[in-house]
Amino acid sequence: MDWAALRARLGKQLRSVWTPLIAIPISLLIGAGILLLSGYDPIAAYQAMWQGAFKDRIAVTEVLVKATPLIFIGAGLAVAFRCSIWNIGAEGQFYVGAVMATVVGIYLGSLPGYILMPLVLIVGMIGGAFWGMLAAFLKNRFGASEVVTTIMLNYIAIYVTGYLVTGPMIETKGLFAQTPKISESAWLPRFLPPTRLHIGFILAIIFCIVLYILIFKTSVGFAIRAVGFNPDAARYASINVRSNILLAMAISGGAAGLGGAVEVAGISYRLYQLISPGYGFDGIAVSLLVGNNPLGVIFSGILFGALRSGAEVMQLSAKVPSVLVFAIQGLVILSVVATGAYRAVVREKEE
Template sequence: MTKNQPILPILLPILSPIVAIASALLVGAILIAFSGNNPVTAYTVLFNESLTDYYGFASTLTKTAPLLLAGLGVLVALKAGQFNIGAEGQIYMGGLGSTLVGLYLPGLPAWIHLPLALLGGFLFGGIWGSIPGYLKAVRGVNEVITTLLLNYVALNLVGYLVQQPLIEPGAPSPYSPLLPETSWLPIILPQTQAHAGILVGLIAAIVLWVVLARSPLGYQIEAVGMNPTAARYAGMSVKRTIILVMALAGGLAGLAGSSEVLGLRHRLFDQFSPGYGYDAIAIAFLSRGNIAGVVATSLFFGALRSGANVMQRSANVPVTVVYAIQGLTVLFIAISFALERRFKFQGIFKPQMNADEV
């Protein structure tokens, strides 16, 4: 950075998510105050219970795991200039893949069964993600439309399977038989539901960082995302890269479904995801393309989800306020993107040169 280069464009990617979250919390505080409750008390309960209490923090980790994996799936697609709106459907397909491996490959030792179940979730999610990737690369079909529509296909497919061929005999509601314990993700905090899915997410984040920052594939993904025409001119296969990156995005989101099924529920339920795939879109955009940002934002969203019910019981604040805060966070980050683009277009961020530099 030269002495005359403005510092604002450098700080903006860091400040924008912070300002967006702070603004959402401020508006949330106003909503809480209008409901006749104390915002300070509500937020104190929310974050104390979700981050400092042993059982509350365990619940936060449980909810952070699928958010982190799905957020990475959306992020890697964005790196290649693709908008993966289908993480929710990929979560369902990943849960289905892990369930099938868990149920139909019994008798295996845990050190084989569990990795195979995770691999099944990754492959099912990856195949589901590669469908819009192929349609975009080969047929030119907009991936936003195909990924969004495939969400409903996946959700209804899983719903049909757990109501018909995969249903537990005599089950009072649609769910599959219990998976063998050899396919379960181990508990990492005793006497809680916190499982090793969070470790899977952190390992996936590290591997993805290495791939994007230290490998030819990562360079190719970045090149296609920045300028597909130039990447094609340089000899890169843009079509193959798009299909590959969408498959990778689907696989990571599929692992989020595996985390829910193998770590928390131990069977496949109808509508088992509470919207993690849609939260992942906000997480990826808030991270501004930074993998560490995805980890931090996933933890923030996990804490919101974990502390929402406690806040309702202790501070008499409806859970819907938390969902309003999440929505407002997305709104404010979108506003920050729009302002940033406008400033760049108007040349406000262009560095100024003095006579000596001309």
């Protein structure tokens, strides 16, 4: 390989690292401004956050536990966004996956683990994929914007979950609005006791690698990206736009559904109303931060897992409401957008 090509290649890799490296400090800085204006000590708050995320082995593994659903969701959204399908419905798809996994884990609980465990995950993935494809179908058949339909499907999934955990699936003692635990044979093994780190995290990383290969190294992925880049040109190249939209939403919803199933089988072992504290929305930022690259999602998922994990400690020790993290995530997206635009301007000047 000659020198110029190598340099161009390195430059390209560096650029994809640059955006998050600039975007995150900017958003944390604005977050510090908000903290300061609201009468908090930003340094103490961020210190508590850092401590919460990284102070010892348990804290670090908790970050990875929190990152696991974000990585699944983010990797799936990367595929949808590459296809220019704006799936805002990962939250609902996550819920459907969690519901399906719980149903299988409870009602087929007598199956042996080597059948039940994969079945729980696969059924969860299918559930999420179905919920995602519903939005794709409405877009293809009726021209309904997926931005609106996926959000409506979120509400429907969340309310149905609320019904299930307070009604037909409530645990027999009935003290809390939650289902009984799924059969122990479906629990994902934890490999670093006493921490809660489970093999779902490893699965998430493998999943990202698979999606990366699918999107960037196969003709299937090429077609999805072509549709996202320019649907008219794709159609002209006899790529079926509608079936690619359906496929992208199936992958994206399936990823979120799998995330929901892994959360049930790896952490909560049961279903309750707030099984997702907004992972589906965090996933949007997770994917956008790394330019919708499934491999990058591993990095940004861990970062946002740390933000979430740290924010909980920040709330406890520095008394700063953890919801600030939502705002910071939004700011991260805006910073990514601004950084991208700035680089485009610089590139134009260079040329």
